[in-house]
Amino acid sequence: MAEQRTITLAVTGAGGTRMARYVLAALERDDRVAHVDLLVSPNGRKLVAHEFGSAEDGDMAQVLLGRTSGKVTAWDADRWEGPHTSGSYPSWGMIVVPCSLGTVSRIAQGQSSSLIERAADVCLKERRPLVLCVRETPFNLIHLRNMTQATEAGAVVYPMIPTYYNLPGTVGEMFEEFTARLLGFAGLDQTDYYAWREGGSPAAADRATTRTATGAGA
Secondary structure (H helix, E strand, C coil): CCCCEEEEEEECCCCCHHHHHHHHHHHHHCCCEEEEEEEECHHHHHHHHHHHCCCCCCCHHHHHHCCCCCCEEEEECCCCCCHHHCCCCCCCEEEEEEECHHHHHHHHCCCCCCHHHHHHHHHHHCCCCEEEEECCCCCCHHHHHHHHHHHHHCCEECCCCCCCCCCCCCHHHHHHHHHHHHHHHCCCCCCCCEEEECCCEEEECCCCCCCCCCCCCC
16 A cells, blocks of 8 residues: 555635535545645635634634544644644645635745645645636636646645536536546546546546535535
8 A cells, every 4th residue: 555645634714615625535535645734725715704604713623524534634834833834744745725815925926824824835835736726707817817827836826717618517526526637637546537538528427425524515
């Protein structure tokens, strides 16, 4: 069995925090992932509270998963005591979903004003994967330049754009498909997603079961 990964998942102040629920749940149930460090920015907490009807000061891991998990540790993004501030912390890398363009700007400029931005900076300096799932649209020229600079520094801009040729019937199916593709891109290959087949037409990959973000409905 391949070495299990420790992955950092950050949630920032952009709408679409329900996607973070799907990604966190997929990472939590993946046997290839040993541990998930969850960082939620203050504005991210506000968005989670709005989209889930929860308290801003609640346990974000429990809110997003719908239960507690010994595999997930939630950190206060306003504090700097986390191990993510050091390159010696053995982490695979970091996924930010959703990623606000303000966060992209600070990462691109090396402005580590929170634990999230410092963790991203550590990923860049240690040449570890950093995946920024931006959600806002349209982009202005400042956004585009910041995304270019972040990409030149080693990050990957991975917009929260759903697929359509798989003919999703629900928002949940869009979330599931994006999550499967995101994890596959991060090296955690998934089987339950739509793949392009020989002959030039999309077809569904074999799906042994239909899974949801929490296992009990999202």
